[in-house]
Amino acid sequence: MPKLFQEQIISKAMEMLEKYPLCDHCLGRQFALLGHGTENAERGAAIKLVLTLGAHALIPTEKRKGIKLLKILASNGFSENAKETLCKIIKKPLKEPLKMCYLCEGRFKKIQEFVEKALKKLNSYEYHNFVVGIELPIEIEEREDEFKAEFQIKYGENLRNEFGRTIGKKLSEKTGKPVNYKTPDIVVLLNPFTERVRIQINPLYIMGYYRKLVRGIPQAKWICTHCQGKGCQKCGGTGKMYLESVEELISEPILEITQGVKTAFHASGREDVDARMLGTGRPFVVEVRSPKKRFLNLKSLGQTINAHAKGKVEVLSLKFADKTVVRRLKKAEAAQKLYRVIVELDKEISEKELRFLERKLSHVTIRQKTPRRVLHRRADLTREKYIYKVEVRKLTPKMVEMRILCQGGLYIKELITGDEGRTIPNVSQILSVKAKPLELDVLEVMLKEE
Ligand SMILES: [Zn+2]
Numbered sequence: 001m002p003k004l005f006q007e008q009i010i011s012k013a014m015e016m017l018e019k020y021p022l023c024d025h026c027l028g029r030q031f032a033l034l035g036h037g038t039e040n041a042e043r044g045a046a047i048k049l050v051l052t053l054g055a056h057a058l059i060p061t062e063k064r065k066g067i068k069l070l071k072i073l074a075s076n077g078f079s080e081n082a083k084e085t086l087c088k089i090i091k092k093p094l095k096e097p098l099k100m101c102y103l104c105e106g107r108f109k110k111i112q113e114f115v116e117k118a119l120k121k122l123n124s125y126e127y128h129n130f131v132v133g134i135e136l137p138i139e140i141e142e143r144e145d146e147f148k149a150e151f152q153i154k155y156g157e158n159l160r161n162e163f164g165r166t167i168g169k170k171l172s173e174k175t176g177k178p179v180n181y182k183t184p185d186i187v188v189l190l191n192p193f194t195e196r197v198r199i200q201i202n203p204l205y206i207m208g209y210y211r212k213l214v215r216g217i218p219q220a221k222w223i224c225t226h227c228q229g230k231g232c233q234k235c236g237g238t239g240k241m242y243l244e245s246v247e248e249l250i251s252e253p254i255l256e257i258t259q260g261v262k263t264a265f266h267a268s269g270r271e272d273v274d275a276r277m278l279g280t281g282r283p284f285v286v287e288v289r290s291p292k293k294r295f296l297n298l299k300s301l302g303q304t305i306n307a308h309a310k311g312k313v314e315v316l317s318l319k320f321a322d323k324t325v326v327r328r329l330k331k332a333e334a335a336q337k338l339y340r341v342i343v344e345l346d347k348e349i350s351e352k353e354l355r356f357l358e359r360k361l362s363h364v365t366i367r368q369k370t371p372r373r374v375l376h377r378r379a380d381l382t383r384e385k386y387i388y389k390v391e392v393r394k395l396t397p398k399m400v401e402m403r404i405l406c407q408g409g410l411y412i413k414e415l416i417t418g419d420e421g422r423t424i425p426n427v428s429q430i431l432s433v434k435a436k437p438l439e440l441d442v443l444e445v446m447l448k449e450e
């Protein structure tokens, strides 16, 4: 007749204890998937108690066997009940052998200490949630794997899990913050064996739209190409090609307020230094590394940034984001963009020719080789970009305003000049003139919604 399940559990537990010293946590953990709403330590203690009762019951009939089992439970099982029972039977105090749990080496006893250490580190940060990551010495993990194979553990949990779960629960009780496995603000990394506790602060992401209201500011901080940022005569010791950038004007106040270590600026495309960015603005994300403060009032943050940027740059609609937004921004090149460009022509052009230009450049695919002006930093490729619509308005006999709605990534200046035939078709070629862009503004950047 097959053994009852209860008996299987009990006899397997006894087999384990005969061979290895196991604390309540580590014995109970081998049956972790059985019975909900209880902790491994309780499971382990309960099993040991049942084993102690069973061994005690053997004393009247099989005294030697009963004593042997009680001895195992008292030493390898660290069981106080077994110890007391045994003392009563043999009528003398037990010698206490110094044993250590084979699997955790007694580390569960130190949990409270680990929790205190982690709390101390967490203290200086603002966060919504966290997760605990456990680092284990390889030999400990291997030992556990071999143990599980030896006893064919089917319902067990691993050591790493139990440490992480237990410490997470205690930290959660102390801090009032929930554990979040998917997108935690903070990761507490803890090695119960070396007792090293570190914390890893995940970045804070703030997204919004910026408008660049003046020309002559690059989007990104531009390191001096002459001195590589060390500071030289050419850059007046600043290490930069331009004193200010959209990136710096926006990021500086954010870094200060969040008390982070540094920031990264991500935007969906960029306008040229001499182009403005108007309309509803260009989407951007500022990523703050290791922020101490996260509980920000974004409305007042926006006001602070705008005051700092003194009318050169303005931010709108700030909101909290996550790193998926950065990925979306970066591949949003396919988004539509609306440009306004003032074009100077080297001869007078009729209204009829302008309508012809509109027709020739609407609903058309432009083939564009990498512009010569950026060839030094971009690969020489041919891109195909679509223009949805072009509207042209005459300002003076030799000057027109064009509004171009196109796929992101089209180089507008080259669309005007033709870049010596590297962009086809182009305005110069269609009108048989020499066309030159004077002013360029980005009016809208439309992100593709996913
Ligand atoms: Zn243990």
Ligand SMILES: [Zn+2]
Pocket: 224, 225, 226, 227, 228, 229, 230, 231, 232, 233, 234, 235, 236, 237, 238, 239, 240
């Ligand atoms: Zn320099």
